[in-house]
Every structure is written in C-alpha cells, then in structure tokens.
Amino acid sequence: xxxxxxxxxxxxxxxxxxxxxxxxxxxxxxxxxxxxxxxxxxxxxxxxxxxxxxxxxxxxxxxxxxxxxxxxxxxxxxxxxxxxxxxxxxxxxxxxxxxxxxxxxxxxxxxxxxxxxxxxxxxxxxxxxxxxxxxxxxxxxxxxxxxxxxxxxxxxxxxxxxxxxxxxxxxxxxxxxxxxxxxxxxxxxxxxxxxxxxxxxxxxxxxxxxxxxxxxxxxxxxxxxxxxxxxxxxxxxxxxxxxxxxxxxx
Amino acid sequence: xxxxxxxxxxxxxxxxxxxxxxxxxxxxxxxxxxxxxxxxxxxxxxxxxxxxxxxxxxxxxxxxxxxxxxxxxxxxxxxxxxxxxxxxxxxxxxxxxxxxxxxxxxxxxxxxxxxxxxxxxxxxxxxxxxxxxxxxxxxxxxxxxxxxxxxxxxxxxxxxxxxxxxxxxxxxxxxxxxxxxxxxxxxxxxxxxxxxxx
Numbered sequence: 001x002x003x004x005x006x007x008x009x010x011x012x013x014x015x016x017x018x019x020x021x022x023x024x025x026x027x028x029x030x031x032x033x034x035x036x037x038x039x040x041x042x043x044x045x046x047x048x049x050x051x052x053x054x055x056x057x058x059x060x061x062x063x064x065x066x067x068x069x070x071x072x073x074x075x076x077x078x079x080x081x082x083x084x085x086x087x088x089x090x091x092x093x094x095x096x097x098x099x100x101x102x103x104x105x106x107x108x109x110x111x112x113x114x115x116x117x118x119x120x121x122x123x124x125x126x127x128x129x130x131x132x133x134x135x136x137x138x139x140x141x142x143x144x145x146x147x148x149x150x151x152x153x154x155x156x157x158x159x160x161x162x163x164x165x166x167x168x169x170x171x172x173x174x175x176x177x178x179x180x181x182x183x184x185x186x187x188x189x190x191x192x193x194x195x196x197x198x199x200x201x202x203x204x205x206x207x208x209x210x211x212x213x214x215x216x217x218x219x220x221x222x223x224x225x226x227x228x229x230x231x232x233x234x235x236x237x238x239x240x241x242x243x244x245x246x247x248x249x250x
Numbered sequence: 251x252x253x254x255x256x257x258x259x260x261x262x263x264x265x266x267x268x269x270x271x272x273x274x275x276x277x278x279x280x281x282x283x284x285x286x287x288x289x290x291x292x293x294x295x296x297x298x299x300x301x302x303x304x305x306x307x308x309x310x311x312x313x314x315x316x317x318x319x320x321x322x323x324x325x326x327x328x329x330x331x332x333x334x335x336x337x338x339x340x341x342x343x344x345x346x347x348x349x350x351x352x353x354x355x356x357x358x359x360x361x362x363x364x365x366x367x368x369x370x371x372x373x374x375x376x377x378x379x380x381x382x383x384x385x386x387x388x389x390x391x392x393x394x395x396x397x398x399x400x401x402x403x404x405x406x407x408x409x410x411x412x413x414x415x416x417x418x419x420x421x422x423x424x425x426x427x428x429x430x431x432x433x434x435x436x437x438x439x440x441x442x443x444x445x446x447x448x
Contacts (some may be wrong), residue, residue, distance in 0.1 A: 056311035062284035082303045085284040184358045238252070 008146050009213045017146050034198040035102065036073050041197060042190055042204075048075075050242050053235070054137060054168050055079050056158040057246055063087040064134040067158065069123055070094055070141020073226040074103035074116075079136075083111045091133075093121040094141075128158045139168040143214035152227035165229060171236070171243035172216040178239045186211060217243045254296055255311070262309040267308060268365050271372040275337070276305055278361045286310070287358035288320035291328065292420040300358065307361070319350025324419045332363060344422035 008017045039047050054076065060066055062085040068077040068101045071092040080090045092107070094100045097120055104118050121127050123138070123145050138157050155165050173179040186208040194204025215223060217234050220243070225233045229247030236243050269275040270394055282302040290297040299317065300306040323331065323346045330336050331346070334356060340346040374382030418426075423440045 044253075049259070050251055052255055052259065053311065053313070055308075056313040059314065059316045061286070061316040079308065082306075082308070083284070084300060 009210075035099065036075075036106075036206075038198055040196065042193060046238060049141065050081075050168060050237050050244070051075050053237060054139060054166055054244055055167060056081075057080055057235070057244060058135050058137065059164070060084060060135050065132060065160075066090045067126075067128070067133045067136045068092050069121075069126075069136055069138040069155070070144070071103060072099045072135075072139075072141070074107045076137050076139055077103070077116060078107055078110055080137075081107070081116050084115060086115055088115060091119055091128075092116055092118045093119045093123075094121065094127075095122050124154055125150075126154045126158050130157055131160045132158045134160055134163045135166070136163070137168070139165045139166075140170065142167055142169050142220075143210050148215075149223060149227060152224055152229070156228045156249055161249055164246060164248050165224070167220065167224070167245040169220070169243065169245075170211040170214060171220075171240055174236055174240035178241075182241055217245075220245055258309045258311065265309075265362070266306045268367055269361075270364050271367045272365050272371075273368060274301070274364070275361070275368065278357075278364060279307075280303065281357045282354065282361060285318040285354060285358075286314070286316060287355065288317045288321060290322040291325050292322070292424075293325040302358070302361065317350075319352075319354045321349075321355050322347040322424070324421060325411055327419060331359065334442065343419075345419045347421050347425070 195201035370386035
C-alpha cells in the first residue's frame with residue numbers, strides 16, 4: 001500500500017513521487033529553447049486558437065490580478081498583461097527556471113514590462129497569500145504536476161472568492177476515428193519530429209505518454225469539484241484533443 | 251468555432267496592421283484603452299468584441315463577458331451610425347440598442363472609422379521607396395474614384411435592402427419579443443392568482 005502511495009506516473013513509467021519533479025524538470029530544461037517552435041510545428045499552429053479561447057473564457061479586465069501558472073514561454077501572460085493594464089498585475093509562474101527565463105526574455109523583447117512578475121513556484125505549494133488572484137490559468141501544465149489534487153487545492157486557496165480557474169490541457173478525443181489518428185500521430189510522428197527539430201526524441205515521447213496518462217474530461221471535472229471549485233464546466237476543443245475546464249471559487 | 255477563431259485572428263491582424271500605420275491611432279486608442287466594446291449585428295454569425303490596448307486591439311470571442319459597452323444594430327443600419335446625430339432618432343425608432351456609456355461607443359467606433367493609413371510609408375517599408383510611392387499614388391487614385399463607387403453602392407444597397415428597411419428591424423423584433431414574453435409571464439401569474447381565488 002505504501003508503495004502505491006509513494007509512486008506516480010512519468011509517461012507510461014511508474015516512478016517514485018519525489019523523482020517525478022526532477023524528471024519533468026529534465027524534459028523542460030531540454031525543450032525550453034525550442035518550445036515555441038515545437039508547439040507551432042506539432043499543433044500546426046492550432047495551440048494559438050486554443051489559447052485564444054482560454055483568453056475569451058477568462059473574463060479578465062483592467063486592474064485585475066492574474067496568475068499564469070506553468071506559464072512556460074508566456075503566451076497567455078503577454079495577452080493578460082495588456083488586458084489588465086498598469087493598474088493590474090500578471091504573475092508568470094513556472095517550476096522550471098529554464099522555461100521561466102525563456103518566457104521572461106520573450107516578454108521583455110515584446111516590450112511587456114512593468115505589470116508582469118516572474119516567480120519560480122511549485123503548483124502544489126503556491127507561495128502566495130490566500131485570496132490573491134482574480135483568475136488563474138494553467139495551460140498544458142497540470143499533467144506534469146505530481147500531485148494534481150494538491151495543486152488544485154493550492155490554486156483554490158490563492159484565488160479570490162468569485163475568481164476562476166482555467167485549465168487548458170490535452171484530453172480524450174470524443175470521436176473514435178479521430179482518437180486512432182491522433183494516437184498514430186502522437187506516438188509515431190511526434191517523437192520523430194522532436195528528434196528532427198529539437199534533437200530530443202525522448203522528451204516528445206514523454207509528451208505523448210503523459211497525454212495518455214492525464215485524466216479525461218469528466219475525471220478532471222470531478223477532481224476540480226472535489227478540490228472545492230464550483231460551477232465546473234468544460235469545453236472540448238478540436239474534437240476533445242484538448243479541453244478547457246473552468247471552475248469558480250465561491 | 252475554429253473557423254470563426256481563424257477569421258477573428260486574421261481580422262485582428264489586419265486591423266492592427268492598419269492601426270500601426272496610422273499616425274493618429276495611438277491618440278484615439280488612448281481614450282478607450284483597456285476597455286472592451288461589443289458590436290452585435292444579428293445578420294453576423296457572432297458579435298464583434300474588441301478589447302482596446304495602448305497601440306493595438308484584440309478581438310475576443312462571444313464567451314468574453316466583461317464588456318464595458320455594447321451596441322446592437324441591424325446590418326443595413328450600420329452605415330447610418332457614422333452620423334452621430336442620427337443615433338437618438340435610431341434609439342427612439344428601436345433600430346439600435348445601446349448598453350453602457352454612449353460616448354464610449356462613439357469613441358470605440360471612431361478608432362476604426364478614422365483610420366487614415368500613411369500608405370506611402372507602409373508600402374515603402376515593405377517594398378522600398380520608389381515602388382512604395384507608385385503604389386501609394388494608385389491608392390490615391392482609387393480614393394478619387396470612391397465617391398462615384400459609393401453612389402453606385404448606395405443605389406444597389408437601396409435596391410437590395412428596400413424591403414428590410416421598410417420592415418421592422420431585428421433589434422425592434424428582439425425588444426418586442428422581450429415585451430411579449432414579459433406580458434406572457436404577467437398573464438400566467440394573473441391566471442394563477444384568479445385560479446387561486448376561485
């Protein structure tokens with residue numbers, strides 16, 4: 001029993017819980033430099049539309065405080081920064097310092113300074129006071145978190161009452177033919193593309209495996225409700241390849 | 251939905267390109283900065299939601315709910331909105347519905363209506379000075395021909411929309427529908443009360 005409690009998934013492998021964070025860190029240290037390029041190539045640019053939809057569902061407005069968790073290279077943070085303006089604040093947080101550095105450099109190159117803070121933070125133990133943020137987003141980050149329930153509880157704690165959490169994550173395709181084609185793409189083509197473009201097959205093999213191990217739409221909805229979020233709903237995007245979950249703190 | 255997102259993203263890119271080549275755009279954007287405006291045209295598949303930023307705009311989807319002001323107007327009434335003095339009459343006639351500050355709505359419209367692109371500079375950036383000059387001359391000539399084209403367009407649109415301008419507008423219908431529904435609710439409440447009294 002103890003063995004079961006102390007173990008978790010790293011892709012299809014079962015590893016000790018305290019090892020997963022380092023293994024995930026290794027993956028992201030390796031891909032940080034070519035993360036944006038690979039996202040565009042592997043999703044055929046569709047990840048930009050998924051992120052647009054996330055912004056649409058955020059309801060973020062001027063003066064608000066937003067946490068872009070596992071924010072990586074700052075795609076969402078850049079948009080939020082312009083929406084909240086100088087009276088608001090965006091915190092770009094990531095557990096991985098390589099990703100955070102890439103994100104910080106990219107946002108500064110875009111002229112986005114002043115209302116963005118950069119914090120290296122573990123989603124399971126967020127270093128912010130209770131009731132701090134109006135909106136929290138975590139895009140393609142939750143599946144890499146070791147203890148997802150703890151992370152969801154931590155997010156609930158730092159959200160202001162009335163605030164919302166948006167989880168954008170790979171999910172389960174709703175159509176069987178799409179599911180088969182997607183499996184073939186992610187297990188056979190994606191790792192090869194990783195090898196050719198980023199010279200890193202293993203990291204993209206992990207990406208494909210971690211997507212399969214991530215909870216499906218309804219399971220994640222239940223997890224959010226169990227963590228204490230209210231009015232939880234989800235939208236399937238691109239036939240369920242990706243889903244956006246939204247929940248509120250009441 | 252993905253198709254609409256692509257259309258929105260392309261339109262956003264085109265608008266921002268035009269705004270970036272308009273020397274006075276920043277000034278107009280200043281008055282509406284960090285505010286969100288929604289234009290609902292019943293004939294279009296979704297409302298146009300514009301979030302104004304310091305030097306650019308962001309087009310958001312219908313899911314975005316934190317809008318500061320909105321206007322609902324039928325497609326054939328849209329051109330009339332250029333004349334600010336016509337707005338009150340249109341409200342009275344039920345052809346337009348405005349939520350939020352009307353001044354904000356006008357300022358939001360002016361951001362786009364007053365776009366004046368410095369074509370020579372824009373083309374010079376992309377193709378070089380001489381081709382830029384010739385292309386800009388071409389645009390000027392086109393602009394010179396615009397009044398005739400506008401006259402023609404007006405005649406054609408009058409012919410095509412004659413029926414819809416005579417008929418009550420979709421906005422008027424929407425308001426009437428709301429009134430009828432409210433009346434229905436009051437009637438059923440009254441009926442219930444009468445039944446209870448019996």
